[in-house]
Amino acid sequence: MASRTSEKAFGWSWRVGVFAGIAVYVHATFVILILWIALSYWLSTHSVAAMLEGVGFILALFGCVVLHEFGHALTARRYGIRTRSITLLPIGGVASLEKMPDDPRHEILVALAGPAVNIVIGLGIWVLLRLSGAAAGLGDLGLTSGSFLERLMLLNFMLAGFNLIPAFPMDGGRVLRAWLSLRMDPVRATRAAASIGQALALFLGLLGLFYNPFLLFIALFVWIGAAAESGTTELRTVLQGVTVDQAMRREIHTLSPEDRLSHAVELTLAGSQKDFPVVDPRGRVVGILTHLDLLRGLRESAETGRVAEFMRTDFERAHAREPLQAVFDRLQACGCRVVPVLDHSGSLVGLLDLDNISELFQIRAALREHHTAHPSGGRLL
Ligand SMILES: [Zn+2]
Numbered sequence: 388m389a390s391r392t393s394e395k396a397f398g399w400s401w402r403v404g405v406f407a408g409i410a411v412y413v414h415a416t417f418v419i420l421i422l423w424i425a426l427s428y429w430l431s432t433h434s435v436a437a438m439l440e441g442v443g444f445i446l447a448l449f450g451c452v453v454l455h456e457f458g459h460a461l462t463a464r465r466y467g468i469r470t471r472s473i474t475l476l477p478i479g480g481v482a483s484l485e486k487m488p489d490d491p492r493h494e495i496l497v498a499l500a501g502p503a504v505n506i507v508i509g510l511g512i513w514v515l516l517r518l519s520g521a522a523a524g525l526g527d528l529g530l531t532s533g534s535f536l537e538r539l540m541l542l543n544f545m546l547a548g549f550n551l552i553p554a555f556p557m558d559g560g561r562v563l564r565a566w567l568s569l570r571m572d573p574v575r576a577t578r579a580a581a582s583i584g585q586a587l588a589l590f591l592g593l594l595g596l597f598y599n600p601f602l603l604f605i606a607l608f609v610w611i612g613a614a615a616e617s618g619t620t621e622l623r624t625v626l627q628g629v630t631v632d633q634a635m636r637r638e639i640h641t642l643s644p645e646d647r648l649s650h651a652v653e654l655t656l657a658g659s660q661k662d663f664p665v666v667d668p669r670g671r672v673v674g675i676l677t678h679l680d681l682l683r684g685l686r687e688s689a690e691t692g693r694v695a696e697f698m699r700t701d702f703e704r705a706h707a708r709e710p711l712q713a714v715f716d717r718l719q720a721c722g723c724r725v726v727p728v729l730d731h732s733g734s735l736v737g738l739l740d741l742d743n744i745s746e747l748f749q750i751r752a753a754l755r756e757h758h759t760a761h762p763s764g765g766r767l768l
Pocket residue numbers: 455456459501502550558
């Protein structure tokens with residue numbers, strides 16, 4: 388009974404259409420980029436034709452970026468992984484895959500599919516130019532000279548090359564990590580790939596200082612991406628084989644839909660629980676009142692408001708024997724921080740939030756380090 392989660396991955400973005408079952412969004416800042424391009428063409432040429440060509444070129448380029456993202460999404464689909472949406476940002480596209488494939492060989496193929504699309508487009512344009520007899524020598528090509536198609540071809544090759552840089556969050560970083568994890572334990576593989584990525588970021592940053600400030604921006608992007616990816620993969624590996632009931636909070640307070648918000652305030656102040664499952668008189672979980680819902684309720688109707696008015700009824704549920712990893716992925720996908728945990732008969736047995744997961748992670752990571760140092764010790768949690 389999974390609740391519906393929004394497919395939208397970023398705020399401030401508009402849906403432009405659904406292709407192959409995947410919704411495509413553009414972010415508001417992308418529209419600003421288009422306006423800026425139009426304005427700067429107009430100011431420098433005062434020609435409507437030049438302005439339209441400039442905007443058309445950017446749209447064609449970003450069309451190629453969307454196709455790149457579809458390369459990832461449709462390859463992931465072959466391995467049964469859904470893509471929630473594709474969003475176009477001024478810095479490129481983002482395909483929000485539910486998760487990455489567990490098999491490193493599949494991960495390599497999903498990562499390579501994006502740049503492969505740009506290489507195919509580039510080669511396609513090259514063939515077209517050859518056939519029409521318009522192909523310039525490769526040495527004459529430049530980003531600011533050349534025809535519309537020549538520039539588009541060059542940019543597609545550059546996009547492929549840029550994305551193959553072996554550093555997160557570039558596709559090349561994923562390929563490197565997956566390739567390393569065919570040879571070593573995934574946590575070590577990710578740490579190694581992240582270190583290689585950060586070394587590369589430092590190098591790019593230094594280069595940027597002397598040559599091109601844009602490289603500094605990319606270096607920062609790579610540095611942050613490497614750190615984030617390293618954290619997520621470590622979490623994934625440490626949580627492997629753990630079920631929800633090992634991490635959930637068992638001693639919990641619940642609310643009834645008819646309770647006043649003042650009761651939730653008392654419980655919040657008296658203990659450490661901040662989010663409350665709402666249970667009806669028949670014992671069914673009918674909603675969840677998170678800390679944010681409580682604050683919103685207090686703003687709107689002070690302490691006399693009823694829980695039923697402010698609880699959310701569209702919420703995720705977890706089962707006690709379910710793998711913790713699966714629930715963690717669902718929490719990330721819906722941007723939620725807490726789920727009620729039910730047993731096989733559907734009654735409430737606990738509550739799981741991101742703090743519980745992070746607590747369990749720290750304990751297991753500490754034990755893991757102990758066991759690596761003292762291999763003869765007892766077994767992990
Ligand atoms: Zn990509």
